Amino acid sequence: MTDVLTPVLTDNWGDDRSWTLDSYAARGGYEALDKAFAMAPDDVINEVKESGLRGRGGAGFPTGMKWGFIPQDNPKPKYLVVNADESEPGTCKDIPLMMASPHTLVEGVIISSYAIRANKAFIYIRGEVLHVVRRVQRAVQEAYLAGHLGKNIHGSGFDLDVVVHAGAGAYICGEETALLEGLEGRRGQPRLRPPFPAVAGLYASPTVINNVESIASVPSIIAHGHGWFSSMGTEKSKGFGIFSLSGHVQRPGQYEAPLGITLRTLIELAGGVRDGHELKFWTPGGSSTPLLTAEHLDMPLDFEGVGAAGSMLGTRALQIFDDSTCVVRATLRWTEFYKHESCGKCTPCREGTWWLVQTLSALENGQGSEADLDLLLDQCDNILGRSFCALADGAVSPITSSIKYFRDEYVAHLTEGGCPFDPARSTAWAGQEVNA
Amino acid sequence: MTLTTETYDELRAIGARYPEARSGLLPMLHLVQSVEGRITPEGIEACAEVLGITAADVSGVATFYTMYKRRPVGDYHVGVCTNTLCAVMGGDQIFSRLKEHLDVGNDETTEDGKVTLEHIECNAACDYAPVMTVNWEFMDNMTPDAAVGLVDALRDGAEVHSTRGPRIVTWREAERVLAGFPDDLADEGPAAGPASLVGLGIARDRGWTAPHPDTDAGSGRTADSKQEAVAQADTGRAETETKQEEGSDD
Ligand SMILES: Cc1cc2nc3c(=O)[nH]c(=O)nc-3n(C[C@H](O)[C@H](O)[C@H](O)COP(=O)(O)O)c2cc1C
Ligand code: SF4
Ligand code: FES
Numbered sequence: 147m148t149d150v151l152t153p154v155l156t157d158n159w160g161d162d163r164s165w166t167l168d169s170y171a172a173r174g175g176y177e178a179l180d181k182a183f184a185m186a187p188d189d190v191i192n193e194v195k196e197s198g199l200r201g202r203g204g205a206g207f208p209t210g211m212k213w214g215f216i217p218q219d220n221p222k223p224k225y226l227v228v229n230a231d232e233s234e235p236g237t238c239k240d241i242p243l244m245m246a247s248p249h250t251l252v253e254g255v256i257i258s259s260y261a262i263r264a265n266k267a268f269i270y271i272r273g274e275v276l277h278v279v280r281r282v283q284r285a286v287q288e289a290y291l292a293g294h295l296g297k298n299i300h301g302s303g304f305d306l307d308v309v310v311h312a313g314a315g316a317y318i319c320g321e322e323t324a325l326l327e328g329l330e331g332r333r334g335q336p337r338l339r340p341p342f343p344a345v346a347g348l349y350a351s352p353t354v355i356n357n358v359e360s361i362a363s364v365p366s367i368i369a370h371g372h373g374w375f376s377s378m379g380t381e382k383s384k385g386f387g388i389f390s391l392s393g394h395v396q397r398p399g400q401y402e403a404p405l406g407i408t409l410r411t412l413i414e415l416a417g418g419v420r421d422g423h424e425l426k427f428w429t430p431g432g433s434s435t436p437l438l439t440a441e442h443l444d445m446p447l448d449f450e451g452v453g454a455a456g457s458m459l460g461t462r463a464l465q466i467f468d469d470s471t472c473v474v475r476a477t478l479r480w481t482e483f484y485k486h487e488s489c490g491k492c493t494p495c496r497e498g499t500w501w502l503v504q505t506l507s508a509l510e511n512g513q514g515s516e517a518d519l520d521l522l523l524d525q526c527d528n529i530l531g532r533s534f535c536a537l538a539d540g541a542v543s544p545i546t547s548s549i550k551y552f553r554d555e556y557v558a559h560l561t562e563g564g565c566p567f568d569p570a571r572s573t574a575w576a577g578q579e580v581n582a
Numbered sequence: 583m584t585l586t587t588e589t590y591d592e593l594r595a596i597g598a599r600y601p602e603a604r605s606g607l608l609p610m611l612h613l614v615q616s617v618e619g620r621i622t623p624e625g626i627e628a629c630a631e632v633l634g635i636t637a638a639d640v641s642g643v644a645t646f647y648t649m650y651k652r653r654p655v656g657d658y659h660v661g662v663c664t665n666t667l668c669a670v671m672g673g674d675q676i677f678s679r680l681k682e683h684l685d686v687g688n689d690e691t692t693e694d695g696k697v698t699l700e701h702i703e704c705n706a707a708c709d710y711a712p713v714m715t716v717n718w719e720f721m722d723n724m725t726p727d728a729a730v731g732l733v734d735a736l737r738d739g740a741e742v743h744s745t746r747g748p749r750i751v752t753w754r755e756a757e758r759v760l761a762g763f764p765d766d767l768a769d770e771g772p773a774a775g776p777a778s779l780v781g782l783g784i785a786r787d788r789g790w791t792a793p794h795p796d797t798d799a800g801s802g803r804t805a806d807s808k809q810e811a812v813a814q815a816d817t818g819r820a821e822t823e824t825k826q827e828e829g830s831d832d
Contacts, residue, residue: 152793156778163769235708311609314647316646330605331605332604392709393670397777399776399779399780400777401781402781574712
């Protein structure tokens with residue numbers, strides 16, 4: 147039996163100066179690199195395929211298969227781009243990973259670039275996390291000085307340069323083709339597909355884009371083998387992942403576990419929801435994944451389990467809200483976020499998210515009638531699946547799911563002429579003697 | 583004021599990091615902010631000149647990204663996360679208390695030019711909610727009182743430390759690091775905050791670990807074909823992105 151928690155990526159986070167090369171190397175860091183160099187690049191790809199690793203950035207596409215799509219007969223240079231834009235509301239795993247152990251990511255970048263035969267890799271970090279940018283810059287610098295980057299790495303004949311690139315504030319740049327636009331110095335608006343990044347990505351060259359946690363998982367897979375990795379997790383969702391609990395639990399934080407753990411177990415480990423309160427609703431994988439409720443506590447948190455419940459595993463961003471929280475307020479705030487972050491390229495999303503905010507604000511203020519709920523669902527219908535990228539699909543998720551589970555609460559806003567909740571009761575300091 | 587030749591050299595150095603210089607535009611604009619205190623017409627001209635594109639092109643990019651400011655920013659950019667989770671946990675109360683205390687609105691700067699207040703979106707720190715930032719360094723687990731104490735300390739010129747980072751530098755100095763010119767502060771601050779370590783702590787207490795490296799479950803291959811992978815891949819969001827891969831077939 148696998149243990150309940152399986153620290154791999156988080157295992158060294160408590161070490162003294164864990165972000166330094168010395169600390170990382172003392173634990174065998176950069177040894178997986180030599181193992182990879184002793185293999186043919188295609189064998190590295192196969193190892194990752196066999197492990198069953200699926201993308202940790204939200205979509206869950208098999209990582210090894212993605213690497214296999216790179217057309218090696220294409221004479222253009224190949225690129226690896228690490229998506230370190232982490233901006234999906236609720237998602238907070240890549241940032242602590244890069245803060246505590248940037249070398250895990252750098253080693254993963256080298257092995258992954260070797261596998262896809264890229265000699266240049268980019269780490270695109272959202273700009274609003276200064277110290278994380280510093281730590282990754284330093285790790286890359288240390289890796290160059292130690293000969294893990296640059297020319298003829300470890301005598302393998304393989305060359306790799308890594309550029310750390312800071313973004314400038316735009317949620318949409320987490321979407322992989324918008325990220326490429328940002329990385330080409332343009333407005334971050336998604337690209338039409340095809341062509342797909344694997345064929346024509348950065349500078350129209352074959353490009354692999356992977357999430358930080360996906361790439362950071364690669365050194366351990368190479369070090370311990372695909373069988374080790376796939377001994378964790380469930381049938382189709384292999385391996386470990388970082389589960390991020392936030393909100394109304396006693397001990398919010400990062401819990402690394404095999405895929406398939408349940409929220410019930412995680413909340414138990416986190417000391418339960420706050421005293422005197424009950425779980426009301428939660429997001430399994432960020433705000434773009436439909437809300438779930440207490441009836442889903444025992445559902446396995448893997449791609450299939452959450453999908454079967456009508457939501458998505460996403461980024462395992464478990465935002466927990468107890469019964470002190472108004473679901474309409476929560477939904478309106480997320481909707482305002484999507485409206486603000488809509489890149490403006492397509493009409494259903496640009497105009498649609500604006501209308502959603504209008505309708506929801508009125509409802510939150512107790513204005514309108516129950517028919518407006520159906521209007522809201524209609525508006526969602528006109529956006530879902532009709533927009534250019536998945537941002538808009540994510541925008542309607544909180545609305546449709548909250549109406550599905552909490553229609554009565556919307557109606558209560560209308561009958562009571564406003565929000566029946568006291569926002570002071572949901573704060574971190576509620577019940578304590580802190581002057582708000 | 584026109585930019586110095588030194589700044590022009592640095593702008594070119596940023597471009598030279600990339601196979602195509604235009605890729606450097608985002609960091610170049612960070613450098614402009616560090617030198618000019620905001621995105622100025624002169625800064626836009628300089629980027630355009632260095633990259634051989636029009637000022638309108640540069641301007642179009644600068645206005646797309648929220649970290650670029652057209653109005654002067656104070657020494658300290660203070661962010662309050664008011665995305666849903668932080669808002670519910672008290673971010674809304676913190677933000678309104680600060681607006682009142684500093685007598686400014688959103689995205690405005692105090693009269694002494696010290697503090698610019700802005701409500702920000704989820705900053706990937708939800709396990710430390712409610713979260714604030716100063717010049718994009720984390721200030722975790724804030725309260726309205728702590729927030730007032732923080733901005734007062736900043737305005738008094740006291741040395742302030744991030745809860746998960748180094749001593750706070752000025753906004754212009756921070757922008758220089760984002761432009762890719764590191765300062766020497768990477769080794770300051772902790773490896774991780776307490777919330778980042780809770781799961782690890784529990785695992786250590788209970789003796790839980792990942793399986794021994796010799797464990798072998800055989801092949802874990804989850805999908806053998808693109809079609810199967812698409813069928814298996816997570817719904818909604820995944821679809822638009824996984825379907826892409828079908829197109830890269832042959
Ligand atoms: C609006 C939007 C925002 C996204 N934000 C992120 C992000 O911040 N980080 C990330 O890794 N993936 C994000 N994604 C998913 C990426 O497009 C892409 O699927 C992912 O980076 C691929 O890496 P993976 O296969 O390793 O998961 C986002 C997608 C959308 C539609
Ligand atoms: S769906 Fe929204 S974010 Fe995506 S391309 Fe259209 S306008 Fe932009
Ligand atoms: S919601 Fe505030 S940091 Fe995520």
